[in-house]
Amino acid sequence: MKFVHAADIHLDSPLAGLTAYPDAPVELLRTATRQAFTRLVDEAIDAAVSFMVIAGDLYDGSWKDYNTGHFFCRQMGRLHQAGIPVYLLFGNHDAESEMTKKLLLPPNVHSFGSRRPDSFQLHEPLVALHGQSFREAATTDNLAAGYPPPVPGALNIGVLHTALEGNAAHATYAPCSVPELVARGYDYWALGHVHEHAIMREDPWVVFPGNLQGRHVRECGPRGAVLVTADADRVQRVERLPVDVLRWQVLAVDASGTRTLAEVVRAVGRAFEGLLDAAGQLPLAVRVRLTGHSPAHGELFGRAPHLRAEVLGQAAAIGEDRLWVEKVRVETAPPQDGQALRTRSDAVAALAALLTAAPDDADLLADLAEELRPLVDRAPQELLQAVPELAAIRSGDLADLVREVAPGLVAHLAGNGRGP
Numbered sequence: 001m002k003f004v005h006a007a008d009i010h011l012d013s014p015l016a017g018l019t020a021y022p023d024a025p026v027e028l029l030r031t032a033t034r035q036a037f038t039r040l041v042d043e044a045i046d047a048a049v050s051f052m053v054i055a056g057d058l059y060d061g062s063w064k065d066y067n068t069g070h071f072f073c074r075q076m077g078r079l080h081q082a083g084i085p086v087y088l089l090f091g092n093h094d095a096e097s098e099m100t101k102k103l104l105l106p107p108n109v110h111s112f113g114s115r116r117p118d119s120f121q122l123h124e125p126l127v128a129l130h131g132q133s134f135r136e137a138a139t140t141d142n143l144a145a146g147y148p149p150p151v152p153g154a155l156n157i158g159v160l161h162t163a164l165e166g167n168a169a170h171a172t173y174a175p176c177s178v179p180e181l182v183a184r185g186y187d188y189w190a191l192g193h194v195h196e197h198a199i200m201r202e203d204p205w206v207v208f209p210g211n212l213q214g215r216h217v218r219e220c221g222p223r224g225a226v227l228v229t230a231d232a233d234r235v236q237r238v239e240r241l242p243v244d245v246l247r248w249q250v251l252a253v254d255a256s257g258t259r260t261l262a263e264v265v266r267a268v269g270r271a272f273e274g275l276l277d278a279a280g281q282l283p284l285a286v287r288v289r290l291t292g293h294s295p296a297h298g299e300l301f302g303r304a305p306h307l308r309a310e311v312l313g314q315a316a317a318i319g320e321d322r323l324w325v326e327k328v329r330v331e332t333a334p335p336q337d338g339q340a341l342r343t344r345s346d347a348v349a350a351l352a353a354l355l356t357a358a359p360d361d362a363d364l365l366a367d368l369a370e371e372l373r374p375l376v377d378r379a380p381q382e383l384l385q386a387v388p389e390l391a392a393i394r395s396g397d398l399a400d401l402v403r404e405v406a407p408g409l410v411a412h413l414a415g416n417g418r419g420p
C-alpha cells in the first residue's frame with residue numbers, strides 16, 4: 001500500500017522576489033502553487049495510491065473569491081474518479097476562523113473537525129487516521145495530547161499541524177515533543193507547518209514533507225510531498241516526491257580567481273551552466289552571491305547596476321527562459337596582499353580625518369544636507385517620528401549626527417576584511 005502525505009500547499013499564494021523584473025515569468029509566478037498541486041494529483045493517480053493526507057495550510061488564508069475553491073474541487077474530483085480518498089486537516093493559515101468562504105467538497109474528501117480529534121478508517125488493509133484541525137489561527141494548545149489510542153490491528157496515522165517544540169524559526173503552534181508523539185503508539189505522524197522537509201524519526205515515523213512549492217529565495221531546493229510505502233502493520237519507506245514547477249536556488253560564485261568585472265561575469269555564466277545541467281528541465285530562480293577576496297571588489301561595488309545587467313544577460317543567453325535572477329549580492333572583499341592593505345588603511349585614515357573635521361566644516365555639512373534632504377522628504381511621517389536622526393537631517397542640523405556615526409563608520413571600514 002502507498003499513500004501521499006503533503007502539507008503547506010498555500011494554494012494561490014504568489015511567488016515573491018522576481019516580480020520586479022520586466023521579463024519575469026508572470027504567469028508561472030502567479031500559478032505555481034496550482035501547477036505543483038496538479039502535479040501532485042497526477043503523481044498520486046499514476047502511483048495508484050490508497051489515499052492522500054494533507055496536514056494543514058492547504059490554503060494561504062481566506063479566498064479572495066471562489067476560484068481557489070473551484071480549483072481544489074476540480075483536483076479532488078480527479079482523485080474521486082480514480083477512487084482515491086483524501087484526509088484533510090486545517091492549520092493556522094486555513095483555520096476555521098480564518099476561512100470566510102466555503103464550498104462542499106466531493107464525497108472522497110474527509111475533513112478533520114476542529115472541536116475534538118476525529119478518526120477515519122479505511123479497510124483492506126485496515127488504516128486508522130486521527131487528527132484535529134485548527135479552530136483559531138493562534139492555536140497554542142497541545143492538540144496531540146487529546147488524540148485517541150491506536151486502533152488495534154490497524155496502521156495508525158496521526159495527522160497534525162505543529163511547530164513541535166523549541167523550533168525557533170516557527171511560532172509555537174500546537175506544541176508537542178517527538179517523544180510525546182512516539183508514546184501515542186501510532187505508526188506514522190503526518191505533520192505539517194514546518195516548510196523544510198524533515199524526517200524527525202523513523203519507526204514510528206515523524207515526518208514533515210515540507211511545503212509543496214518554494215515561494216521565495218528562503219525556500220530553496222526541491223519541494224513537494226512524500227510518498228509512503230507500508231504494509232498492513234508497518235511503514236516500510238518514505239520517499240520524497242518533488243512536484244515543484246519552479247525552484248529557488250542560492251548560487252555562490254567565488255570571485256577570488258578573477259581580476260575584473262568581465263571575468264566575474266564569465267564565472268557567473270559558467271556557474272549558471274553547471275546549475276542548469278544539474279536541475280533537469282525545471283525553471284530556476286537564482287540569487288547570485290559573489291564571494292571571496294578579489295581585485296575586482298571595488299569595480300563590483302562601484303558598478304552594481306552594470307554588473308546586474310551583465311548577470312541578467314548571462315542568464316538570458318544561457319537560460320533559454322528557464323533561468324531567472326532574483327538578486328545579485330556582492331559579498332566580495334578586497335584582495336589580501338600588502339599593497340592593497342596599505343592603500344586601504346591610507347583611505348580609512350583620510351576618511352577618519354575628514355569625518356573628524358566635518359562637524360565644524362559648514363560647507364561640507366551644507367553639501368551633505370542637500371544630498372540627504374530628498375531622501376528624507378520621501379520618508380513617511382511615522383518613520384521620521386521613530387528615527388530622530390532623520391528629523392535632524394530635515395532640519396539641516398547634521399553636526400551631531402556626523403559626530404555620532406563617524407567613529408562607528410571608521411571602525412567598520414578599518415576592521416572589515418582585514419587579513420591576518
Ligand SMILES: [Mn+2]
Pocket residue numbers: 056057091092093161192193194
Ligand atoms: Mn502553518
